[in-house]
Amino acid sequence: MGDIVRELTELNTAFAQAEFLASVEFFRHHLADGLRFRRASGTVVDKITFLKDLATPGNTNERLDARQIEVLPFGVDLAVCSMVVDFKGLRAGARAEGQFRNTRVFVRSEGAWKCALWFNSKEP
Numbered sequence: 001m002g003d004i005v006r007e008l009t010e011l012n013t014a015f016a017q018a019e020f021l022a023s024v025e026f027f028r029h030h031l032a033d034g035l036r037f038r039r040a041s042g043t044v045v046d047k048i049t050f051l052k053d054l055a056t057p058g059n060t061n062e063r064l065d066a067r068q069i070e071v072l073p074f075g076v077d078l079a080v081c082s083m084v085v086d087f088k089g090l091r092a093g094a095r096a097e098g099q100f101r102n103t104r105v106f107v108r109s110e111g112a113w114k115c116a117l118w119f120n121s122k123e124p
Contacts, residue, residue, distance in 0.1 A: 004073040008106060011113055012081050015104075016066035022054050032107065032114040040100055040122045058093035066102070077108040084123060099123040 011030070018026035028051060035047040045053070053059060069083040081104045088097040105117035 001073050004076065004079060005071045008071045008073075008079055008081055008113060009069050011106075012069050012071075012083055012104070013066055015115075016064050016085060019054070020061045020064040022059070022061070024051050024055055027051060027054060030113070030115060032109065032116040035116060035118065037118040038120060040120045056092075059089070059091055061087070061089040063088040079106045079113075080104070081106060 014026070015030070018030075027047075031047045031050065033047060035050065036044060037046070037050050038044050063086060065086045066083045067086065069081065071079055071081050073079040083102050085100045085102050086098075087100060090096065099122075101121050101123055103119045104115050106113045107116050108114075
């Protein structure tokens with residue numbers, strides 16, 4: 001299980017870097033086709049919408065760091081990951097900043113970890 005924890009800790013760190021860089025290709029590979037993503041606003045989107053929004057010019061990042069990453073594996077093909085993301089930038093052209101709890105469910109599919117469920121909420 002130690003390998004799974006290390007692997008998913010590294011992957012979640014890479015998620016933050018890829019989101020900071022708006023890397024559509026990274027997320028195209030690491031998000032499950034059936035992804036459901038709940039934004040901190042409460043809006044739920046799918047993979048296609050997430051990828052489109054990632055590349056939108058009104059969404060920019062000045063700071064996006066993941067910390068306090070916790071990984072709970074359930075067997076070898078399922079894991080829940082939780083972390084705090086420190087963010088500063090623009091969303092839909094409006095200034096946004098804060099700390100957000102990101103909880104992600106990963107499944108191993110075709111030899112790779114894919115995020116199937118992503119829940120985001122603003123920390124108090």
